[in-house]
Amino acid sequence: METISINKFRDNLKAVVEQVVSRHEPLKVTRRAGKAFVVVSADDWEREQETLRVLQNKSLMRQIADSLQTHNKGQGYRPTEEKMNEITGL
Known part of the structure; x- marks a missing residue:
């Protein structure tokens, strides 16, 4: 800084x-x-505040940790190519 x-x-x-x-x-x-x-900047301040809210939410952090474990095992939801295009806006 x-x-x-x-x-x-x-x-x-x-x-x-x-x-x-x-x-x-x-x-x-x-x-x-x-x-x-x-x-x-106000935008940066708001972004940082949102990050802090997420990090302080134990339930959400547990969901993120569980999702990461599932991802690392190669398991979980796999969207179709059509869904991926919809998600990414292509």
């Missing part, structure tokens, strides 16, 4: 925010007399 000072952040606010949004990379802003903070 890139780091910049609060002064540089303030002086270049528009460009810095555009960079964070377009690159999808958070930016750490340091302050002399206080704790640092992180700037992240």
Whole structure:
């Protein structure tokens, strides 16, 4: 994660925010007399929050683990070519 000072952040606010949004990379802003903070785009923040919700859901994580075991054994649902085309939008 890139780091910049609060002064540089303030002086270049528009460009810095555009960079964070377009690159999808958070930016750490340091302050002399206080704790640092992180700037992240709203889309990235929402994506991270959804990931946290999934990781905290024990039932869903169990389903994912079971699915992975089934996949690794080569068992489970195998869609037809027609279904795959429908899924992938081809």
